[in-house]
Amino acid sequence: QVQLQESGPGLVKPSETLSLTCTVSGGSIISYYWSWIRQSPGKGLEWLGYIYYSGSTNYNPSLKSRVIISLDAAKNQFSLKLSSVTAADTAVYYCARAGALITPWDFDFWGQGTLVTVSS
């Protein structure tokens, strides 16, 4: 059974960069799409972007200028960097897998989520 686990700081200062890592266990990172999704009371569930195991990426246009997703296949990990954060970026951040069904947005496995608060 594939498992995903998010890790990273729970508190980030405004204007700084939010960095999170997702570790995949119980399966390979190869041949799938790996996404970051966040959930906040104000904006609901929001897809941030994905990285394919080959390294190609696709980002939500609304955040494209601030998001970078990278992958380390040797460690079975992928990461999120979100720059210039504000209080509006406070959310629970999830990592998720797609690619086993039909589209890169069919999320069949999710991490448990990690709360990131943006505050000074």
Next chain:
Amino acid sequence: DIQMTQSPSSLSASVGDRVTITCRASQTISGYLNWYQQKPGKAPKLLIYAASSLQSGVPSRFSGSGSGTDFTLTISSLQPEDFATYYCQQSSSTGTFGQGTKVEIK
């Protein structure tokens, strides 16, 4: 941007009831529509993909239908473990989610 609108935003139902949730896309998305269930403090769980395909391990009381812009999630006989929030999501591009429908105990 494709916008997803769910209705109702909440509903009260009893165990054994048939429950229907609708989702409308702002433009046609063919059959690229998923449904998720989320319980408090947990990640969303995929129930239905491609509008009507049941995800592995999901009980058959859950079903989905629709195409184009209008979609429906039906729970044929509501069980105690089904009280949760349900989200639709278009998987045509950028994976936009609906705002959610909270199913509460009547």
